Amino acid sequence: MKFVKFAFLTIAVIAIVFSCKRDDDPVAFAELRDRGEQQIEDDAALVAFLSTHFYNYEDFDLVNPESPANDAVRVSFDTIAGVNADKTPLINQVEVRTTTFQDVEYKYYVLKVREGGGESYTSFDQVDLVYHGQLLDLETFDLRLTQIQIPLVSAAASTVRGFQLGLPEFKTAENIVEDENGFLQPRNGGIGAIFLPSGLGYFNLIEPGIPEYSPLIFSFNLFDVVYLDIEPDGLLSSMEDLDNDNDVSNDDTDGDGFPDFRDSDDDGDGTPTINEVELNVYTVNPGEMEPTYAANEIVKTRDTDSDGVTTISTVVLTDTDGDGIPDYLDAN
Ligand SMILES: [Ca+2]
Ligand SMILES: [Ca+2]
Ligand SMILES: [Ca+2]
Ligand SMILES: [Ca+2]
Structure with a gap:
């Protein structure tokens, strides 16, 4: 189901999740490390993070995940300590995924707060979402509070591999409704987070706010999808x-x-x-x-x-x- 988007919601900006740059952009790379060795280090860091942090699960109605009360709630993280010492760690709530990329077996982690009731899509389509990108120390490297459209793979640029793999586990909003303030709100879209080793992120590429070899966290609320036909030649990218x-x-x-x-x-x-x-x-x-x-x-x-x-x-x-x-x- 397609819905009309208001202009103020469709801010066209190039998101930092693009790993490929235009030719005229300066690109900085750190000294290349062995992917397999880096993955062992990154996974240990991810497991340590997931074991010592929790997400705001108490802000969500998890008995009725499809409840409209969840639509506008964003995922956030904090340390398990002090008044939060009794919180459930993320490691008990995430799902583990494996994939082979550049000849290395990778693990990444998916937190599914809500799968979403709308459409499925592939790693080659364009998603419409809000998201928050953070490092494992919870420093923010990217934050999109208004809807942004991101082609997971396009002719000129692609998102990091972990983003391409993780996002399609979530579906778009089921429909759109008018809220009490007269704004259109997506209903029952996917909500969750992915936790990526650097090998499925930027690896040795140095991005603003992202040191080389950084594991990445993306949390998001999914709204819509556009099925891409890049050239266009009549065949969706997913058919190619x-x-x-x-x-x-x-x-x-x-x-x-x-x-x-x-x-x-x-x-x-x-x-x-x-x-x-x-x-x-x-x-x-x-x-x-x-x-x-x-x-x-x-x-x-x-x-x-x-x-x-x-x-x-x-x-x-x-x-x-x-x-x-x-x-x-x-x-x-
Ligand atoms: Ca095509
Ligand atoms: Ca031909
Ligand atoms: Ca192929
Ligand atoms: Ca060709």
Whole structure:
């Protein structure tokens, strides 16, 4: 479900979670360390943090996570000490995830306060959220209190790997409602945090406020998603991860150095991809039957408006010579 965003909520700023920089930006790197050794150190630091800190779980209605009372509550952290000595440590509440990145086995941690009742998305889409980025000493390196739209992977820049992996575990808001002050508020969006080793963060890259080899904490409230088609060629970026390894940077059908998700002619045969697929848009009124799709027709997006009218956008991967390779990937 798409909702209208007010202009004041859509402040377009480049967030610090982009790890790739423009060519004219100065980039500073610290001396390169061994990824495997750094990971051992980072995981120990993360476990120590999670064992000695708690989050504001008492501010949330965890009996009814979908309660509107949770919608505007942000996750925050504090040390287990003094009057907070009896709090439950994060280590008892997070979920452990593993992933292989740059040939190293990484662990990161996910705190799911609420999964969210809206749409799912992939590591290659654009999320709309508020977030707080902190170091393990709880120093803030980035804070977005108004909604910001961040492409997890785009042609020019990508978020850190841990962000790409962690965010899609949460869903967007289910819908939007007007609050008592007349402002539109997202309802039942994902709320949580991710705790990342430096190897899934900036590693040896030195960013403002982020020393090299810093584990990172991001806490966030999810609102909306845009399914990205970067070039655009009619195929969502998420459809261009041909080997299904959750990485679109290594799928380059014609081997020209431009991965398919930002190559407007994937097979390099001189005919743009968008001319080698068939794009359809269907409008389904309430009570009407869904269209019957072709065998090689893929639904890209489905939006239902407030009148119950659903707009479905699809792409047909035509295969003219019937050899099993769709035309856009078939240079012959
Ligand atoms: Ca595309
Ligand atoms: Ca891939
Ligand atoms: Ca290519
Ligand atoms: Ca082509």
